[in-house]
Amino acid sequence: MGNExxxxxxxxxxxxxxxxxxxxxxxxxxPVLVFTLPAVVVVFILMVFPVFYTVYxxxxxxxxxxxxxxxxxxxxxxxxxxxxxxxxxxxIWLTLYFTVLAxxxxxxxxxxxxxxxxxxxxxxxxxxxxxxxxxxATPVAIALVWMMMYNPTLGVMNYLVGLVGLGxxxxxxxxxxxxxALAVVDTWEWTPLITLITLAGLATLPLEPYxxxxxxxxTPAQMFWRITLPLLRPTIMVALxxxxxxxxxxxxxxxxxxxxxxxxxxETLNVYTFQVGLFYFHIGYACSLLVILFAxxxxxxxxxxxVRRGSW
Amino acid sequence: xxxxxxxxxxxxxxxLAVILVPFLFxxxxxxxxxxxxxxxxxxxxxxxxxxxxxNNYREVFIRNPFFTFTWNSLVVAAxxxxxxxxxxxxxxxxxxxxxxxxxALAILTARMAPGIGYLIPWFILFTKMRMIDTYLxxxxxxxxxxxxxxxxxxxxxxxxxxxxxxxxARIDGCSNFAAFLRxxxxxxKPGIVATAILSFIFSWxxxxxxxxxxxFKTRTLPIAVYNFLSYEEINWGGLTAxxxxxxxxxxxxxxxxxxxxxxxxxFGALKG
Numbered sequence: 001m002g003n004e005x006x007x008x009x010x011x012x013x014x015x016x017x018x019x020x021x022x023x024x025x026x027x028x029x030x031p032v033l034v035f036t037l038p039a040v041v042v043v044f045i046l047m048v049f050p051v052f053y054t055v056y057x058x059x060x061x062x063x064x065x066x067x068x069x070x071x072x073x074x075x076x077x078x079x080x081x082x083x084x085x086x087x088x089x090x091x092i093w094l095t096l097y098f099t100v101l102a103x104x105x106x107x108x109x110x111x112x113x114x115x116x117x118x119x120x121x122x123x124x125x126x127x128x129x130x131x132x133x134x135x136x137a138t139p140v141a142i143a144l145v146w147m148m149m150y151n152p153t154l155g156v157m158n159y160l161v162g163l164v165g166l167g168x169x170x171x172x173x174x175x176x177x178x179x180x181a182l183a184v185v186d187t188w189e190w191t192p193l194i195t196l197i198t199l200a201g202l203a204t205l206p207l208e209p210y211x212x213x214x215x216x217x218x219t220p221a222q223m224f225w226r227i228t229l230p231l232l233r234p235t236i237m238v239a240l241x242x243x244x245x246x247x248x249x250x251x252x253x254x255x256x257x258x259x260x261x262x263x264x265x266x267e268t269l270n271v272y273t274f275q276v277g278l279f280y281f282h283i284g285y286a287c288s289l290l291v292i293l294f295a296x297x298x299x300x301x302x303x304x305x306x307v308r309r310g311s312w
Numbered sequence: 313x314x315x316x317x318x319x320x321x322x323x324x325x326x327x328l329a330v331i332l333v334p335f336l337f338x339x340x341x342x343x344x345x346x347x348x349x350x351x352x353x354x355x356x357x358x359x360x361x362x363x364x365x366x367n368n369y370r371e372v373f374i375r376n377p378f379f380t381f382t383w384n385s386l387v388v389a390a391x392x393x394x395x396x397x398x399x400x401x402x403x404x405x406x407x408x409x410x411x412x413x414x415x416a417l418a419i420l421t422a423r424m425a426p427g428i429g430y431l432i433p434w435f436i437l438f439t440k441m442r443m444i445d446t447y448l449x450x451x452x453x454x455x456x457x458x459x460x461x462x463x464x465x466x467x468x469x470x471x472x473x474x475x476x477x478x479x480x481a482r483i484d485g486c487s488n489f490a491a492f493l494r495x496x497x498x499x500x501k502p503g504i505v506a507t508a509i510l511s512f513i514f515s516w517x518x519x520x521x522x523x524x525x526x527x528f529k530t531r532t533l534p535i536a537v538y539n540f541l542s543y544e545e546i547n548w549g550g551l552t553a554x555x556x557x558x559x560x561x562x563x564x565x566x567x568x569x570x571x572x573x574x575x576x577x578x579f580g581a582l583k584g
Contacts, residue, residue, distance in 0.1 A: 024487055027489055028488055031406060031488040032406045034488075035403060035492070036403045036406045036412065036415060038398075038402065038403065039400050039402070039404075039459065039463060040415065042455070043460070046452065046456050046459070047425070047430065047456060050429055050432070050433035050434060051425070053433040054432070054433060064439075113331055117328070117331070119324060121324045121325070125570070127332070129566075130332055130335075130336065131335060132570060133336070133563055134335055135577065136513055136517075136563065136573065137339065137559050138533075138534060138555075139517060139519055139534075140534040140537050140555075141342065141558055141559045142338070144342075144537065144551055145338045145339070145341060145552065148552070154354055156358050159356065191335075193578075196574050200574065238578070239578075242577075242578050248426075251427065251428070251519075251520055252520065255519075255520075256519070256538060270426055270428060273428050274520075278435065278524055287432065290426065290432070294424070294429060298424060
């Protein structure tokens with residue numbers, strides 16, 4: 001019965017392969033090769049070439065503006081970054097500071113909102129649509145609006161915090177406030193993602209543990225800490241993985257809003273690398289910074305994947 | 313964790329409103345400011361009630377070649393999305409059907425690498441080939457985002473196609489290619505539409521690649537708005553009008569694919 005219904009879905013005009021053509025026979029014999037080759041070749045050219053180029057260049061000294069070619073200097077670029085470059089150390093620290101602050105904020109906020117919203121209500125689809133607008137909105141436009149809201153003399157943020165008796169602050173113009181202020185923008189942008197991911201995770205939770213917990217007389221708080229949170233852990237860890245990778249690489253909003261300033265107070269590794277490579281054209285050094293940035297992203301990912309698999 | 317229907321009380325809706333307000337406020341403020349005059353925009357405390365004007369929009373389009381920028385953005389987004397689909401759909405199908413997850417994992421690593429890592433080598437190569445400020449160079453760099461996205465999101469959709477359907481077609485004498493083109497593709501049509509819209513949005517929003525690769529001729533909207541920002545820091549009406557023009561199409565497009573956005577943003581890892 002089931003097979004008959006399924007068979008009907010196949011269009012009648014589907015024709016058998018032409019046995020004579022060498023090409024169609026080749027496709028029959030090597031479907032994976034033929035189907036994936038175009039994508040794999042293009043990915044290889046677009047992405048693998050830059051990786052080799054970056055690693056190669058990281059061992060050289062070369063200014064794109066100079067007439068001479070790259071000069072091999074071994075690991076000198078890395079040595080310079082770790083031992084002499086104050087701006088690099090500052091950038092590493094700011095990258096980690098921004099990432100930890102932003103991910104922690106959006107994780108706590110996102111999961112709490114999901115728990116609050118995990119109840120039946122009408123218009124769930126409408127709510128979702130509105131809620132995901134921050135993450136699809138164009139980052140340049142977001143950065144621009146927040147710059148305006150953060151304006152020290154005329155911005156609406158000082159007006160709003162003034163209503164509760166705080167401020168005025170200079171926000172992104174303040175050396176100490178700039179990273180938290182940028183983390184707030186990132187949190188505004190990405191909390192909805194965490195909430196939606198967590199809501200999807202909550203929808204798949206089994207009912208049985210809660211039923212037996214109820215029978216055993218567990219309090220709601222106990223159920224949350226002992227059942228909901230452990231069951232949600234895999235979902236939350238995936239969300240955390242994606243957010244921390246992206247936070248480490250955040251570029252658009254930082255570059256547009258502060259370009260790394262005031263001074264170097266918000267110059268994360270990504271922004272610093274951009275300046276070294278595409279502003280000073282010091283390609284060799286920029287490439288070694290890129291290798292370090294990629295190692296940082298990879299390291300954080302591996303730690304998170306390990307934490308996800310093992311016990312917490 | 314299911315709760316009883318009694319959860320649907322007025323409090324639920326008050327709670328929803330309280331949660332939505334801060335997430336909507338910046339977008340609302342952007343739109344509101346774009347309708348204000350310069351005097352109203354520089355008033356403190358901020359003006360909430362005023363007579364709306366479209367002057368800012370008129371000015372943005374008259375004083376800047378905004379139609380050209382929009383056209384450039386469209387060409388690059390459509391070009392990179394189309395190319396990514398043509399290259400990525402057969403690949404995603406084969407990876408899902410023949411379970412070649414090794415290839416897929418290698419491509420996921422590309423998601424982790426910082427964009428500047430791709431940008432610097434391509435910038436140097438394109439400069440040598442005199443391809444800076446061409447549509448082709450922009451489309452190729454945007455493909456760095458679009459192709460892995462299409463592959464990963466579509467693998468998930470192709471995995472949902474029942475294997476028996478493909479088997480049945482094969483038994484009826486369908487070639488591998490015909491089974492892909494005439495059986496699998498029509499079944500994942502909603503997935504293709506969602507993926508195409510996502511890829512379009514990613515390209516439309518792209519700042520970093522266009523900032524370096526686009527020049528005077530191919531300047532896309534985000535770069536135009538960014539330049540606008542450095543020239544007229546205080547003309548907030550004009551700036552927010554430009555920001556609204558660039559954001560509105562994306563917001564509208566996203567409403568069509570709200571079910572698939574989480575899947576797209578996590579590269580298919582979570583179906584949301």
